[in-house]
Amino acid sequence: MTEDDDATLVRRCREGDRTAFEQLVVRYQKPVFNAALRLLRDPEDARDVAQTTFLKVYEHIGDYNPSFKFYSWIYRIAINESLNALGARKPCEGFNGEEADAAPGPERQLEGQQTGRAIEEALMRIKPELRTVIVLRHFMHLSYQDMGDILLLPEKTVKSRLYSARQLLRDRLLQGGVI
Amino acid sequence: MADSGRLALIHAEIDGELDGRQRAELARALLADPEIQVLREDLQRVCAALDVLEDVDPPQQLRQSVLDALPQSTPSRARSWWSAPRLRYAALIAGVLAVGTVLYETVESPRPATSDLAGTMAAAGAATTLDTVQLSSEVVSGRVSLYRDRAGLGLKFELVASAAVDVLVASEGRTVRVNGLGVRDAPGVPRTTVALPGFGRSGEAVEVTFLMAGREVGRATLRLPKDR
Numbered sequence: 047m048t049e050d051d052d053a054t055l056v057r058r059c060r061e062g063d064r065t066a067f068e069q070l071v072v073r074y075q076k077p078v079f080n081a082a083l084r085l086l087r088d089p090e091d092a093r094d095v096a097q098t099t100f101l102k103v104y105e106h107i108g109d110y111n112p113s114f115k116f117y118s119w120i121y122r123i124a125i126n127e128s129l130n131a132l133g134a135r136k137p138c139e140g141f142n143g144e145e146a147d148a149a150p151g152p153e154r155q156l157e158g159q160q161t162g163r164a165i166e167e168a169l170m171r172i173k174p175e176l177r178t179v180i181v182l183r184h185f186m187h188l189s190y191q192d193m194g195d196i197l198l199l200p201e202k203t204v205k206s207r208l209y210s211a212r213q214l215l216r217d218r219l220l221q222g223g224v225i
Numbered sequence: 226m227a228d229s230g231r232l233a234l235i236h237a238e239i240d241g242e243l244d245g246r247q248r249a250e251l252a253r254a255l256l257a258d259p260e261i262q263v264l265r266e267d268l269q270r271v272c273a274a275l276d277v278l279e280d281v282d283p284p285q286q287l288r289q290s291v292l293d294a295l296p297q298s299t300p301s302r303a304r305s306w307w308s309a310p311r312l313r314y315a316a317l318i319a320g321v322l323a324v325g326t327v328l329y330e331t332v333e334s335p336r337p338a339t340s341d342l343a344g345t346m347a348a349a350g351a352a353t354t355l356d357t358v359q360l361s362s363e364v365v366s367g368r369v370s371l372y373r374d375r376a377g378l379g380l381k382f383e384l385v386a387s388a389a390v391d392v393l394v395a396s397e398g399r400t401v402r403v404n405g406l407g408v409r410d411a412p413g414v415p416r417t418t419v420a421l422p423g424f425g426r427s428g429e430a431v432e433v434t435f436l437m438a439g440r441e442v443g444r445a446t447l448r449l450p451k452d453r
Contacts, residue, residue: 064295071288077440079283093284100291117438162278183240184275187391188439189404190240209236216264216271225270 052116059107067107071100074117077186078124084181085128087170095131099124118195121186125178125196132174161224168218176211183208231258235265239272241402273398352379358433358445365390365407365435367414371447378425380447382406382417386437393434396424425449 050058050069058066078099082092102123103110110119169177182193190201190208197204219225234251237243243251254261352374359368367384384390386407394401403419424431429451435443 064292067295068288068292071291075283075287075291076280079287080280083281089281089284093287096283096287097291097294101294104295115438117440121439161274165274165278180275184272185278185280186439187393187434187436187441189391190242192439205233205236209232212236212239212268212271213232215275216267219271219274220267225267225274 053112056107056110056112056116059104067104070103070120074120075100077117078120081121081124081181081186082128082131084166084169084185085125085174085177086131087166091131092128095124095127098127102127115192115195118192121182121188122196122198125182129174129178164219164222164224165215168215168222168224171218172211172214176207176214179204179208180211180215231261232264235261235268238265239268239400239402241404269400270398273395273400276393276395276400352381354381355449356447358447360384360435360443360445362443364388364437364442367407369433369445369447371431371449373425376420377423378421378431378449380419380421380431380433382419383414384417385409385414388437390442391436392419393436394419394421394424394431395434396421396431397426399423 050066052070052073055066055070055073059070075096079092079096082095082099083089086092086095099120103120110116169180172180178197179193182188182196188196190204193199193204193208194201199207216225231251231254234243234247234254237247238251255265352372355371355373355378357368357370360366365384365386367382369384370381372379372381380394382392382403384407388408389405390407391402391404392406394403399421401419401421401424403417406417407415409415421431429449431447431449433445433447434441435445
């Protein structure tokens with residue numbers, strides 16, 4: 047069976063077909079959840095953001111302009127919801143209250159796990175707007191153009207933010223002896 | 226301290242966006258300034274570490290909780306954005322301009338020189354194929370081959386895809402990204418070769434991830450012979 051493309055599913059969804067919407071949820075739940083998780087670093091908050099994102103998609107699918115890519119639209123909603131959730135946090139609540147342990151426990155003795163954790167922590171220490179471009183590029187593997195479409199920014203600004211974000215991450219990781 | 230132009234070249238290289246002229250410019254900068262080399266290696270390590278962080282599966286109940294929370298009413302009907310007269314005229318003008326551009330590109334535009342197309346692409350002449358992986362999914366099919374020639378390791382892609390495919394290549398902490406593969410612009414299977422400078426020094430495998438619209442649509446592992 048051939049998988050319906052996004053446009054077909056959106057059209058069916060607009061006609062009231064809930065199974066089409068369910069297919070969109072199945073298709074996009076992983077990237078939407080992961081984008082929120084990387085921005086918020088809290089699985090509960092990420093789940094809430096993912097749920098809100100899909101409900102907003104359902105509610106506003108009539109406003110979606112099919113001449114634009116559906117995934118740009120849904121990712122834009124997910125990013126905005128994540129940033130809203132970040133903004134609602136208390137100032138000191140940057141990331142779940144966890145710091146890197148001086149002595150890693152047995153469950154994270156693998157170098158790769160430690161590096162991953164250090165990177166996640168470094169990510170949480172850069173501004174949300176810079177973190178967002180890292181998430182879109184390195185975790186969602188989107189092009190500059192798609193990133194610009196999602197963030198409503200020119201490609202030049204997207205690149206500038208991405209370069210700044212990478213260099214800040216590099217500085218943080220060098221300071222921490224991770225790279 | 227590296228100037229912004231050189232920094233931009235390093236980032237563009239990481240993103241697979243360098244053309245042949247920029248690649249040569251970066252190579253000269255790397256030779257001339259060890260600080261640039263260090264910075265490039267640091268940034269490559271950062272990006273490689275970011276790229277290997279794995280996605281997390283969403284909670285199993287997410288889909289059901291979304292469906293349970295849906296209102297009983299049908300989603301809002303599409304608003305007829307097309308019906309606004311100004312939008313109709315704007316679209317008409319855009320269409321005329323687009324057709325004009327296509328006609329100009331087809332009839333008048335000079336063809337780019339081969340060197341302009343080089344970028345990350347490499348000639349695969351006199352190459353020895355080391356490993357090949359066949360791909361067959363609904364969205365991307367064909368094969369990818371790992372080869373070695375005088376310049377070093379490279380990948381040859383022979384792909385047909387339902388839309389442009391981006392490829393992330395990773396090995397030994399190095400990554401290369403190539404965008405827009407698999408699109409037919411002539412009869413036959415589109416072929417692209419990609420040089421992998423610096424790859425294959427100590428690693429035994431090259432991981433290739435295929436992405437479409439930001440979503441992973443395939444993955445292949447090509448192995449280097451152990452007795453090379």
